[in-house]
Amino acid sequence: MTTLEAAEAKSLPRHDRLGVRARLLLAFFAIAAFAVLAAAAGMYAFREVGSRLEVIDTRVPPTLSALELSRSAERIIAAAPALLSASGRAQRDEVKAELAAEVGRLNATLARLKRDSAGLPLLSEVERTVSSLAANLAALDELVARRLVINERIGLLRSRVFQIEGETQRLLAPWLEVVGRESAMLVEAGKGDPTSQAGGPERLSFLIELQRLMRTAQARASAAADMLIEASTTNEPARLPVLEFQLGLAFDDLAEISKQFDPRLRPLFLEEIAKLRGLAQGDEAIAQARSEELMLVEQGEDLLAETARLSSQLGAAIDRLGDAAKADIGMAIQDALLVQRQSASALVLLVALSLLTSVLIVWLYVGKNIVRRLTALSDGMLAIIRGRLETPVVAEGSDEIAAMARAVEVFRQNTLERDKLLSEKARAADLLEQEVRQRTAELETANTFKSRFLAAASHDLRQPLHALNLFIAQLRNEADPVERARLVGRIDVAVGSVNELLEALLDMSKLEAGVLEPEFTEFPVNHLFKRIETTFVDAACEKGLRLIIVPSHAWVRSDFVLLERVLFNLVSNAVRCTSRGGVLIGGRFRSGQLRIDVCDTGPGIPADQQQAVFGEFYRLAKGDSSAGLGLGLAIVDRLGRLLDHRVELSSRLNRGSRFSVSVPLAARQHGLIEASVTDVISDPAAGKLVVVIDDDPLVLEGMGGILRSWGCRVVAAPSGTAALSQLAIDRHRPDLIVADYRLADGRTGIQAIRHLREGYGAAIPAFLISGDTAPERLRDAREEGYQLLHKPVTPMRLRAMLNQLLRAGNATTMVH
DSSP: OOHHHHHHHHHSOGGGSSOHHHHHHHHHHHHTTTOHHHHHHHHHHHHHHHHHHHHHHHHHHHHHHHHHHHHHHHHHHHHHHHHHTOOSHHHHHHHHHHHHHHHHHHHHHHHHHHHHOTTOTTHHHHHHHHHHHHHHHHHHHHHHHHHHHHHHHHHHHHHHHHHHHHHHHHHHHHHHHHHHHHHHHHHHHHHHOGGGOTTHHHHHHHHHHHHHHHHHHHHHHHHHHHHHHHHHHOOOTTHHHHHHHHHHHHHHHHHHHHTTSOTTHHHHHHHHHHHHHHHHSSTTOHHHHHHHHHHHHHHHHHHHHHHHHHHHHHHHHHHHHHHHHHHHHHHHHHHHHHHHHHHHHHHHHHTSTTHHHHHHHIIIIIIIIIIHHHHHHHHHHHHHHTTOOSSOOOOOSSSHHHHHHHHHHHHHHHHHHHHHHHHHHHHHHHHHHHHHHHHHHHHHHHHHHHHHHHHHHHHHHHHHHHHHHHHHHHHHHOOOHHHHHHHHHHHHHHHHHHHHHHHHHHHHHHHHHTOOOOOOEEEEHHHHHHHHHHHHHHHHHHTTOEEEEOOOOOEEEEOHHHHHHHHHHHHHHHHHHOOSSEEEEEEEEETTEEEEEEEEOSOOOOGGGTTGGGSTTOOSOTTOTTSTTSOHHHHHHHHHHHHTOOEEEEEETTTEEEEEEEEEEEOOOHHHHHHHHHHHHSOTTTTOEEEEEOSOHHHHHHHHHHHHHTTOEEEEESSHHHHHHHHHHHTOOOSEEEEESBOGGGOBHHHHHHHHHHHHTSOOOEEEEESOOOHHHHHHHHHHTOEEEESSOOHHHHHHHHHHHHHHHHHHHHHO
């Protein structure tokens, strides 16, 4: 008796602790006085029932082992695809170890099943299936190892393609520059004295054709490299022969083009093309390696299919084992019931004289105990066979019937667990499919946004650049001072348009990257209104509009620069879209906030488009070439959410529009007004020594000229070391450092500023200028504590940054 059975026996009354054998003996002894034959019949019934129960005891453990075998096989099948899709040796080793452990458990379970049921006819089929499953897994592991080796080789060849392409581009670039310079010299010489250049037009035509051939060679070499990269990543085997054929044509074209090159250039170029051809043909062909890898993947998928088939075959064999066990147990139960009924009938017939006693014994013990429990057990097993697994099988007592009931309950629970695992597997597959659909939709949205961005930026930047080229061409040949002044004005307008578009793109880039952090201060809103009036009054007058600014004594809490950007965008849109009437800017007090309104008498915005105008690249006036990228209101909306300022729109067609921004009010501060007035009166740039560091001579010349026009003393240098050398002659510490972010030899403006500060042992005010709009540059500058302006920088913005840092430097000097 086990510990559990002993505990159950102690908790039962004494008459319930007896087993079936003892109870039948007591029943037989009770009626022995009435008929010996009745006692013999009872003993016979007891022996037959006991033999049937032993059959059940011998069949239950193998059934449980078979179920465990089935679960192990399912876990192996679930993990096998991860082995095939392993992207590295570490992942493959991890999945391999998991599968090895699972195969070990499978073999252990199979050995236990063979020990418990050596005579079962289906065991040999199960053993063969398990052996085939293990062999398939070993073959799959070997195949994955070969695929990873090929994949690593393809990665090395791909790196080689990038290297050779870079070498080819670097080889052709100097020759293109030489040919272009010589062409420009011939053009200039022809303008000065057309008759002085004998054979000049023929030479110029030759150089232009040579330049075209070199650019064609550049493009086709890049295309060949792209096709090699595609061959290393394509998942379509049929695509590889096409790529090989196209590569052969491309290399032949490149060889033909190179015949027109300079004799010094041609062998070098053909050498690079030969390297690329070696990666497309021969032993190191990328397409061949990729074809081998795809073939291995296909073989792996076939092995997975075979493994799934073996798993299904194993499941079917195990199901047949279970069915056989169920049949044996059911037959044993039926035989036991039959013996019970026969013994009861015999007892009734043989003990005719003691009918009342016999009926009482049979009714109180056999009917109320054994028959009821066996019937309940039989009903439970039949329900399991029919698939009704919700009702548990109750095991009462601690005798053989209770043990059989517990075994059947374990079988029911295992079946429920298996069904649950299958259901969870189906749900996981559904979730995976939903996630794939979601990721596909996100990629399509990102693609659409990128296409819209490139199309809008390309179109709207080309317009002012095209006009700028035309104005410059006219200016070069124009002698009339009045006309030259007019052209200079139009060039300034075109440059301003380019700057405006680039500023909009930069603002959206900053907002998308999440690198803008507002710096909240308290200031009078009237200062902001005056800047708006100064900026837009001329543009409004040119269009015949009235620009009305309603003064306000209110103070607000916000980021002055970002709030100014919001209002400038709104006023700019209002002036641009209004053809008659005027634009009104003012403020209204609303529940502890100042609602700043920008009202116009323009055409208005339809109600169904009032939400869409805040989206990226959305423009109402499609025929207006000055409408910009359609980012102005998108920037207003993003900045409003960043500052937590509510932006509202109210508009009526043919009546005008009102854009409103709600800003928190602040207490009035008289001292700050006086200080700001004093700052405006003084000119902090006059007589200051400013160091300009940039590796572009044109930028150095331009920056030096405009700074000297503002009264600054300027030291211009291509690096921090050169600046220190020049400053050693001047023997004065600089008041401000202006450095480009990217300098020659891989150095940065941050390093140059640090070098100058260390040389003078002082924290000299400094800021950075860069044409790189990547969010990483903004983060680098912010981490070092520097302001970063993006090229092109307008003189007004440069002067504002100069005054801001010089005033801060003067304040620090006065404190010390």
